[in-house]
Amino acid sequence: MSRSIVRQSKFRHVFGQAVKADQAYDDIRVSKVTWDSSFCAVNPKFLAVIVESSGGGAFLVMPLSKMGRVDKNYPLVVGHSGPVLDIDWCPHNDNILASCSEDTTAMVWQIPDHTPSRPISEPIVVLEGHSKRVGIIKWHPTARNILLTAGSDNLIIIWNVGTGEALITMDDHPDLIYSVGWNYNGSLFCTTCKDRRLRVCDPRKNEVVAERLSPHEGIRPMRAIFTREGNIFTTGFTRMSQRELGLWDPTNFEEPIALLELDTSNGVLLPFYDPDTNIVYLSGKGDSSIRYFEITEEPPYVHYISTFSSKEPQRGMGFMPKRGVDVSKCEIARLYKLHERKCEPIMMTVPRKSDLFQDDLFPDTAGPDPAVEPEEWMDGRDADPILVSMRDGYVPPKSRELKVSKKNVLDSRPATRRSMSAVDGSSLPPQLLEKLIEEIQNLKATVLSQEKRICDLENKLSKYTNGTV
Structure with a gap:
């Protein structure tokens, strides 16, 4: 008598669950810009959403605890003169956020712990180096103050935010860059481009070290991210416009490790990857579902787990760093789904009966301390993220100020x-x-x-303005 063999995995029964209505964030006018970014960034302290605004580029930042209806006069972060296209929280300081815009600039912001009484309009630093709109912004995963931007001028610029200077400019891409993803220790990044090539770049050597033409045969945009093991996970389209995902070994780009067709929808699939569990969550703009897969070393290498479905399509999606999940509920991931007028957290949970801390679900995860300084990284040093235990949950530290010391370009000997x-x-x-x-x-x-x-005084003022006094 034959029996079907069920794959053994502790994540086989992961299920998604939307929070109750009163724990969502209502009355948020999500941006209508037709740009394929996630429009949402989240960390253990704050939720940030790119919103519609009359004065050009603005986004909303508020504490995670401020659930329910958002006051229409809630102060926005305003400073860009064109629509904001992408935002990213600094992995080493929960109060620092970077944004980029159609106005050709990137800006770095210090967000106060208290609710500001008026719009935040003064960035800590403005990064000017692109000649066209800047559509992608990504912090380095392990080095302090290193930030990457990619623009429609086909340039990738890597900045030291602490000095406001461009460290590296790469011009290897002949066409629009669709996505950029750092590897686990930040020594390399991968890119997808309108010329249908997947590239692996070494920024400090300023060169492309590997590339693959048409990992997906369709002409629609692709996305690519590194896995923890150093492989590259891609999403794209077949020649018949079916959505497809792939797994590649960058040291041997000839054949994919895995290639899997999904469906015939139009939306570009945005991958959100958790290196601790090796699970990737796929969310397409305009979809009403989130599919998730486990990446393993056994065939077929990319294992479908399940799909979370809801009625309304998503306009964007945010992904919480592992530090911000609730270990007491066996929550291994949390996504923030943008609707047209609200943001809805979705918890991914492993069903367990025990109330004890589950060591196997929560290995030590990347903490908020950088592993290398910018000068060390530029000198060629690499380091994996500094890990912290999740056993007692994670408590975000108080606000730490980012110090920016602009170098005097007229001074030939700044070190003295x-x-x-x-x-x-x-x-x-x-x-x-x-x-x-x-x-x-x-x-x-x-x-x-x-x-x-x-x-x-600011805390007292915020209490008055929030109507609590």
Whole structure:
């Protein structure tokens, strides 16, 4: 008697569940720009959504805890003069967000923990280097302050946000870049392009190290991401316009590891990948479903798990970093689905009866500390993300300010510019030096007390403006 063999996997029964209506975010006017980005970015502290706005480019940022109806006068982040096309939270600072726009610029923003009383209009740094609209923005996964932008001028620029300078400019793409994805340690990235090529780029060598023509034979846009093991997962279309996904080994691009046809829908499939579980979630704009697959080392390598379906189509999707999921409910992923007028969290859960922490579901995950400094990364050093335990859940730290020190382009020796005490301390009389140190400490104490006072006043003001007092 033959028996069908069921594949053993702890994720075989993962199911998606939308939150209750009062835990969604209502009355959000999601942007109508026809650009294939996710329009939504989320982290353990904040939800950010690109919205319609009369004054050009704007997006909404609010604490995750602020569920329910969003006040129509809620302060937006405004600063771009054209529509915002993509946004991305910094993986190493939950209060730092980067945005890019049709106005050819990228901007980096510091978002306060409290609700601001007026629109945020002053970015920390403006990155100007593209000559056409900037459609893709991606933080480096392990290096501090390294940010990648890709524009319709077919350039990829890698920036040091801490100094506001462009470190690397790549012009290897002859046509519009559809997607960019860093690998696990940030040593390489992969791109898809309108010329139908999938490329693997080494930014510090400023060269394409591998490429494949037409991983999907259709002419519609493709997407590509690296898996943790270093393979590349792609979504695209067949010649007959069927949606298709593929898995490739970049060291041998001749044959795919796996190639799977899905359906005949039009929407580009946006992949969201969890390196801890090796599960990829596929969401198409205009779809009303999220399919998810497990990537393994056994054939057929990409295993279909299930589909989460709802009635309304999605305008975009945000994906929570693993630090932000609820381990007590065995939640292994959370997606934020954008409707036309609201944002709805969807929890992906493994059914378990035990209330104890499930070690096998929650291995140590990438934490908020960068593994390398920008100078080390530019010098060729690579490091995997610094991992943190999920055993007691993750508590986001208080806001840390991003310091930006623009280099003086007229100064030929920036390394020799030091503080007065560091350079000239040895030549000062001891009494004067002591007096200077005492004055500096007094000034520091004054600044700290004033900062605390300002924070207290802002918190009080936000309570009044939010109607809680």
